[in-house]
Amino acid sequence: MNLILNGIMAIFWLMLLYYSFLTIAGIIDRYSKQKRPELENYPSVAILIPAHNEGVVMQQTLEAMMAIEYPGQLDVFLLDDQSQDETKQIAHEFTTLFSRIHYIQVPKGEPIGKSRVLNYGLTITDSEYFLIYDADNQPKPDAVTKLVEQAVTTKHACGAVGVVKTINAETNTLTRMIAIEFQVFQLIMQSGRWRAFKTGSLAGTNMLLKRSVIEELGGYDPYALAEDAELTMRVTALGYTLPVVYTAETWEQEPESMKVYMKQRTRWMLGNIYLLEKAFLTRDFWRGRTLVHSLQHIMTYLLFIFLLLISDVVLVLGLFGYAFDEATTPLIMFWFMTYLVYTIQILAAQELEKTATPRNVLIGLIMYFTYAQLFVILLFRGIFAYVKSKIRKETIVWDKTKRVKIEQS
Amino acid sequence: MERSFLSPSVFIVLPLLLVMTFLSGRKNFLVLIAYTLGLGFFYLILSWYTSASNETQLLYIEQHLLASLLIFLYWLLLRHLRSVFEDNQYLTDRVRTLEGYSETPQLLSYSEFLDRTDFLMAGAKRRDETNYLIHLRLKPTAPNKKSIMQLLTIAGIRVFRVHYDVMSQRNKFEFLIFLQNTDAVGANIACERFLSEVRLQMTSVNYPFDVELLPVRQSVEETIRQHDEEAVR
Numbered sequence: 001m002n003l004i005l006n007g008i009m010a011i012f013w014l015m016l017l018y019y020s021f022l023t024i025a026g027i028i029d030r031y032s033k034q035k036r037p038e039l040e041n042y043p044s045v046a047i048l049i050p051a052h053n054e055g056v057v058m059q060q061t062l063e064a065m066m067a068i069e070y071p072g073q074l075d076v077f078l079l080d081d082q083s084q085d086e087t088k089q090i091a092h093e094f095t096t097l098f099s100r101i102h103y104i105q106v107p108k109g110e111p112i113g114k115s116r117v118l119n120y121g122l123t124i125t126d127s128e129y130f131l132i133y134d135a136d137n138q139p140k141p142d143a144v145t146k147l148v149e150q151a152v153t154t155k156h157a158c159g160a161v162g163v164v165k166t167i168n169a170e171t172n173t174l175t176r177m178i179a180i181e182f183q184v185f186q187l188i189m190q191s192g193r194w195r196a197f198k199t200g201s202l203a204g205t206n207m208l209l210k211r212s213v214i215e216e217l218g219g220y221d222p223y224a225l226a227e228d229a230e231l232t233m234r235v236t237a238l239g240y241t242l243p244v245v246y247t248a249e250t251w252e253q254e255p256e257s258m259k260v261y262m263k264q265r266t267r268w269m270l271g272n273i274y275l276l277e278k279a280f281l282t283r284d285f286w287r288g289r290t291l292v293h294s295l296q297h298i299m300t301y302l303l304f305i306f307l308l309l310i311s312d313v314v315l316v317l318g319l320f321g322y323a324f325d326e327a328t329t330p331l332i333m334f335w336f337m338t339y340l341v342y343t344i345q346i347l348a349a350q351e352l353e354k355t356a357t358p359r360n361v362l363i364g365l366i367m368y369f370t371y372a373q374l375f376v377i378l379l380f381r382g383i384f385a386y387v388k389s390k391i392r393k394e395t396i397v398w399d400k401t402k403r404v405k406i407e408q409s
Numbered sequence: 410m411e412r413s414f415l416s417p418s419v420f421i422v423l424p425l426l427l428v429m430t431f432l433s434g435r436k437n438f439l440v441l442i443a444y445t446l447g448l449g450f451f452y453l454i455l456s457w458y459t460s461a462s463n464e465t466q467l468l469y470i471e472q473h474l475l476a477s478l479l480i481f482l483y484w485l486l487l488r489h490l491r492s493v494f495e496d497n498q499y500l501t502d503r504v505r506t507l508e509g510y511s512e513t514p515q516l517l518s519y520s521e522f523l524d525r526t527d528f529l530m531a532g533a534k535r536r537d538e539t540n541y542l543i544h545l546r547l548k549p550t551a552p553n554k555k556s557i558m559q560l561l562t563i564a565g566i567r568v569f570r571v572h573y574d575v576m577s578q579r580n581k582f583e584f585l586i587f588l589q590n591t592d593a594v595g596a597n598i599a600c601e602r603f604l605s606e607v608r609l610q611m612t613s614v615n616y617p618f619d620v621e622l623l624p625v626r627q628s629v630e631e632t633i634r635q636h637d638e639e640a641v642r
Contacts, residue, residue: 020446027442031435066556069563093552098560099612330456332466336473340449348442 009329012307012338015299019341023348026192030246030352036146037153042072045144045208046127050079050117054135055086056403057253062094062101064138070145074100079121081106111395115220115227122219127211129159134205136403138167139250146248147208158240159209161190161200162248168406169355171256176363177371178254178261183349190244193296199289200242202235204228206250213240223395226271233275233293237284256404262378264401269382272301305379308372311335342368421448422476426483434491441484445477516562522577526587526629529575533589540625541596542632543586543603551617554581561618564606569599579633584618587629596622 047065051058058078065076078091080103091103106120122130129151131144143162151160163186169179186203194200202209207228214220217234224230235242255261276297279285285294314331346364350356389395425444429437452469455461461469517525526540533540545561547554561584565576575587586603588596600622607616625632 016450020450023446024439024443027439031439063553063556063559066553067559094556095612097553097611097613097617098556099610328460330453330461330466332463333453333456333461333469336466336470337449337453341446344442344445348438351438 005329008307008310009334011303012334015303015307016337016341018299019345022192022196023188023341023345024192025195026188026190027348027352029191029195030187032195036247037149039149039152042070042145042148043128043152044073045070045075045148046121046125046130047074047076047133047144048079048118048121048125048130049076049133049135049137050081050114050121051083051087051135052081053083053085053087054403055083055090056405057136058087058090060138060406061133061135062090065101065133066094066098067141068139068144069141070148072148073127074144075102075125075127076100077102077104077121077125079104079106079117081112081117082108111222113222113225113227115222115224118227119219119222122211122214129208129210130214131208132205133250134252137205137250137252139206140248143206143248143250144208146245147206150243150245150248151208151210154241154243156239156241157243158213158235158238159202159207160243160245160248161203161208162206162245162250163187163190164203164206165249165251166254167251168253168256168404173363174258174261175254175256176360177367179355180346180349180360180364180367181371182254183353183355184345186244187246187349187352188345189296191246193292194244197289197292198241199236199292200244201232201293202228202242205252206248207242209235213238224271224274225267226275229272229293229297230275230278233279233282233285233290236290236293237282237287239288241289253403253406255401260402262374262381265374265378266381266385269301269378270386272297273382273386276301301379305375307338309376311338312373312376339368342372422479425480429480429483429487434488437484437487441480444480448473448476516565517575517577519577519579522575522585522587523629525575526625529587529589530625530628536590538590539592541588541591541593541599542623542625542629543588543596543600544621544623544633544636545584545618546621547582547584547618549582557617558584560607560610564603564610568603568606574599583633585629587625593622593624 047068049061049065054061062076062078068074078087078101080087080091088103088105091101094101095103104121104124106117109116109120118132129148131147133139139162147160147162151157154160164182166175166179166182168175170176190200204227213235216238217231220227221230232242255264279294279297284290314335343365346367347356347361350360350364421444425440429440432440452473456466456469459465530540547557551557558578558581562576562578565584565586569576569586569588574589577585579585588599591599600620604616604620621636623632623636
């Protein structure tokens with residue numbers, strides 16, 4: 001019993017140290033001033049927006065696309081994947097007026113999903129760089145310029161990654177928690193990895209890539225549901241880097257109901273299980289900087305949830321009077337440290353992002369007991385759906401996140 | 410284990426409070442995080458090494474929380490004091506500037522535009538110079554008015570000298586560019602340059618707005634009013 005416990009505790013040690021290290025590295029990186037290089041010539045950029053029934057958000061998205069200021073050639077391609085709502089009409093109002101906006105009807109095809117649509121978008125464009133925005137995104141006018149400047153001037157860079165902010169963070173407790181989670185991921189994980197290992201990861205949106213690199217890779221994997229994470233692995237395996245640009249911001253909406261959230265995150269979980277399987281079968285994913293991503297992936301989607309489960313079991317048994325007195329490891333201290341590291345990351349991100357209001361701090365303090373526990377449910381949902389699809393030899397279908405109308409002044 | 414008021418954290422806390430007083434806000438935050446995590450690891454190793462009982466572990470947690478809370482409160486105090494001084498200085502510097510500008514950078518608010526054009530015209534009158542106004546009015550049927558206005562602003566900033574010629578939005582439908590020290594020919598050339606910049610970003614054959622070039626003799630408001638009256642007649 002003690003041997004098993006010590007083995008588990010060794011994993012605890014590893015994770016606690018790694019995340020503490022990333023927290024410190026992330027804060028140092030955020031505090032160091034990012035130089036803004038200027039270019040003599042700005043390369044051509046194509047913005048690709050995959051869309052399927054996005055009428056609710058399309059007007060605001062295209063308005064934001066028109067507000068982008070970029071010194072070089074910039075074209076926006078709305079890739080409509082069989083929308084049945086008013087997406088086309090809204091796009092038409094823009095395409096008849098503005099030469100920057102292009103409406104593209106994507107032909108029907110399999111497998112359904114973002115990756116296939118993006119692959120199609122790449123075949124009909126020829127810009128030097130391409131940039132992905134989700135259909136609900138509203139990037140800041142200078143986001144594209146800043147991403148391009150870093151991508152062009154950073155050594156071995158194949159693109160650049162910006163940050164994603166939550167436009168509806170104030171709506172309810174769930175959206176606040178999602179916004180906090182995003183802050184932790186981007187302000188601590190991303191910046192910490194960039195500072196410590198000079199490697200960043202693609203975020204699915206607000207990400208710029210060099211066309212020649214995606215061509216070298218043979219395009220997106222159409223079966224990957226977490227196409228950003230999957231592409232990160234392959235790009236890093238080729239020796240490229242992805243600088244993180246904190247000032248290149250885009251705003252997007254997050255699920256406002258638990259039902260929509262669980263659906264979206266189950267898809268993400270499925271995508272990450274697919275990637276875990278792929279990682280275990282691909283030797284290149286365990287070399288150089290890619291090792292950082294592979295280990296991070298295992299820690300986040302396997303070990304973290306596994307240890308969370310163990311921590312819950314210990315807590316419940318403790319509440320029922322089982323004191324673990326015979327254990328040779330300090331279980332209570334371990335539990336405390338897990339909570340501490342998790343919560344410190346949240347509070348640090350809030351301080352860096354200047355969102356540390358009393359309400360947000362309170363939410364941050366309870367997230368370990370509430371929001372983090374959802375990942376246990378998600379892991380089981382993900383594994384169940386993944387095993388089911390394997391047994392039935394079915395392709396897992398892309399499940400679009402439902403949008404809501406957000407009024408803006 | 411006996412409770413002791415002299416926990417190991419006391420020996421770190423006091424010098425740390427002193428050091429924090431002299432460090433910058435950013436470094437202090439880093440110290441706070443590193444200290445909280447470091448102290449946690451210290452107690453964790455101590456618990457492991459001494460095979461601490463459950464009660465002792467709880468005591469360590471209590472000590473950690475108290476020591477961290479003390480540093481946190483001190484950091485909060487320093488941060489608040491610094492931010493009050495910095496905010497005060499920053500706001501004093503910015504208020505005057507922000508009063509003059511609207512949401513779009515380099516585009517004057519309409520009241521500031523009128524003040525600036527009055528000032529420019531007074532100088533022009535003394536030097537016997539003429540001024541012109543490019544007046545753009547969106548067609549009522551034009552869709553996406555917000556994006557069109559953004560487009561006009563960006564094109565204006567690219568074409569005109571922002572500190573010499575001034576631009577503003579009169580309302581949601583009218584966009585104005587004041588050209589100083591120019592004649593009808595010069596104003597026409599400037600207007601054409603502006604429209605060709607706008608044209609680069611548009612696909613529609615017809616502009617979604619009407620353009621007029623108006624000589625400004627008295628004031629901008631008076632010029633537009635007279636022009637509107639003539640149009641009604």
